[in-house]
Amino acid sequence: MILTGRVHPGESNSSFVMEGLLQFLLSEDSVAKTLRDRFVFKIVPMLNPDGVIVGNYRCSLSSHDLNRQYPNPSSKLFPECFAVKQMIRKTLECRKIELYCDFHGHSRQKDIFMYGCSQVIPGQLQSDKQLRERVFPMMYDQVCSNASYAGSAFSVTKSKESTGRVVMWREFSLNNSYTCEASFCGPSQGICKGFHFSIKMLLDMGRDFCRTLALYSEVDASYYKQILTEIQYDFNKAQGETATRGHDGQDGAQGTEKGGRFGGKSGQGKASKASKAGAGKEKGGFGNDHLKGLLSVTSKS
Numbered sequence: 001m002i003l004t005g006r007v008h009p010g011e012s013n014s015s016f017v018m019e020g021l022l023q024f025l026l027s028e029d030s031v032a033k034t035l036r037d038r039f040v041f042k043i044v045p046m047l048n049p050d051g052v053i054v055g056n057y058r059c060s061l062s063s064h065d066l067n068r069q070y071p072n073p074s075s076k077l078f079p080e081c082f083a084v085k086q087m088i089r090k091t092l093e094c095r096k097i098e099l100y101c102d103f104h105g106h107s108r109q110k111d112i113f114m115y116g117c118s119q120v121i122p123g124q125l126q127s128d129k130q131l132r133e134r135v136f137p138m139m140y141d142q143v144c145s146n147a148s149y150a151g152s153a154f155s156v157t158k159s160k161e162s163t164g165r166v167v168m169w170r171e172f173s174l175n176n177s178y179t180c181e182a183s184f185c186g187p188s189q190g191i192c193k194g195f196h197f198s199i200k201m202l203l204d205m206g207r208d209f210c211r212t213l214a215l216y217s218e219v220d221a222s223y224y225k226q227i228l229t230e231i232q233y234d235f236n237k238a239q240g241e242t243a244t245r246g247h248d249g250q251d252g253a254q255g256t257e258k259g260g261r262f263g264g265k266s267g268q269g270k271a272s273k274a275s276k277a278g279a280g281k282e283k284g285g286f287g288n289d290h291l292k293g294l295l296s297v298t299s300k301s
């Protein structure tokens, strides 16, 4: 597991998520112990300490956005990116990397959500392999009350080609390569809708990320298939919605396609709620009993 955070100094909420993650992972909780037994975690909690210290919003002292330097990072100007890539390269020499995730803060969209990479072809039936990277974000949605699969997106746009997420996916063939974005605002639904996230809520998102990792590593083949079927349903529904609504040009990204059943950024919050209500599956509804069972198993093990 390769986890990094705070490459953008102004996104302090990502540090709280990372803190919650570390607190849980280092705790005596039985799920945390299981995770430590099962995986090697390589974590860089703060990729841009110089930018944080001088109060930059996005750049390091080099005056560059580090999350645009991953394709060929200079060891002198961008030693952080250079070192992370070296670490991944070395790790792959002796073991598989199950997941890479870089934690960020998002200034506009609500909830905590994920970006993945696969470039699927609109209108075509997608293989399980192409949809597999959506399993973890879908499970995170079910485990974490403020996580949104509907708000997640899986695409590679021109402006994101040199980010950690895309470069690790392309260069090292990491299937589960994500950016995780915690909103600067708050949740799009629930009793805290309209309020900002509290620090505790951000810490809990980090804890729940770990709990999702535990579940992800436990699911059996039939449950995995069940999740893929749900993802396929969401995908097909999103494609249908996109076809009738036309291209969403909000971020100028042709082919940008959201994780949720209704896809697209326009009307996202509304669509996200409608999708869950429409299928009668509220937060924690999909596979709820099974997830609860797995949680109790991991808690005891």
Ligand SMILES: [Zn+2]
Residues within 6 Å of the ligand: 008, 011, 104, 105
């Ligand atoms: Zn960021």
